[in-house]
């Protein structure tokens with residue numbers, strides 16, 4: 001067994017095998033130059049699972065029976081960086097959409113796809129709370145569904161507890177006072193806001209059908225790590241998961257690629273969102 005702080009060297013072919021595994025399971029394509037980072041993160045997985053070598057780990061993750069280990073490897077290889085109210089304009093545009101759709105029937109449904117540790121869906125919940133308080137016209141029930149790849153991330157997001165300074169970046173003092181309860185050195189999201197969000201595990205490569213249809217989908221800073229083919233596939237299936245004229249918010253710098261034919265730009269003073277075109281060009285039967 002190697003010393004506690006060190007780990008075996010990750011060989012180039014082992015790094016490629018790990019990258020292939022990650023792409024197959026999650027759609028994420030890791031570029032060049034991440035070997036060192038991945039080696040130290042996966043080294044921790046070796047220690048946690050008491051494995052002696054990367055080849056042992058690579059053998060073990062081939063088996064479907066090793067789900068916890070597989071998820072630990074994926075967790076170690078994915079970027080979970082998220083901020084509160086990242087790209088403010090999306091939260092302002094969300095209020096525009098709520099105004100626009102206030103008169104429609106049924107629940108106003110929002111999906112935070114790739115929600116990481118919850119900052120995005122809880123920022124949505126705070127936005128809705130503020131908006132509802134200020135609007136006499138919006139009376140629709142609201143549902144926020146938040147999904148991510150790993151059970152571990154979802155379990156942490158559900159708790160809504162944020163401890164380090166970096167975890168509360170993007171929140172004003174006023175928002176922290178209003179929407180969080182102090183919990184030791186940590187800040188805990190208010191229970192009524194936590195209840196607004198229903199978290200579940202969902203891989204973006206899998207079917208979206210169990211989630212139902214949405215007025216708005218936030219899919220930010222996840223597809224940027226996917227191959228073009230997977231990005232296009234996800235965007236097409238998101239078009240099917242949207243209600244007529246529903247909106248898709250992508251991360252800064254992310255583009256629609258070939259899915260562009262399905263959406264048109266909605267330009268507001270606050271920014272640009274993508275709105276599903278009236279004519280549905282995707283046959284829901286043709287996508288999973």
Ligand SMILES: C[S@@+](CC[C@H](N)C(=O)[O-])C[C@H]1O[C@@H](n2cnc3c(N)ncnc32)[C@H](O)[C@@H]1O
Nearest residue numbers: 026080081082114116148149203204220221222
């Ligand atoms: C950088 S975070 C983005 C968080 C949030 N959307 C935001 O913009 O603040 C990327 C998230 O995408 C998730 N992710 C990556 N691949 C995924 C997949 N195939 N299915 C679901 N989530 C995935 C990761 O677990 C991670 O939490």
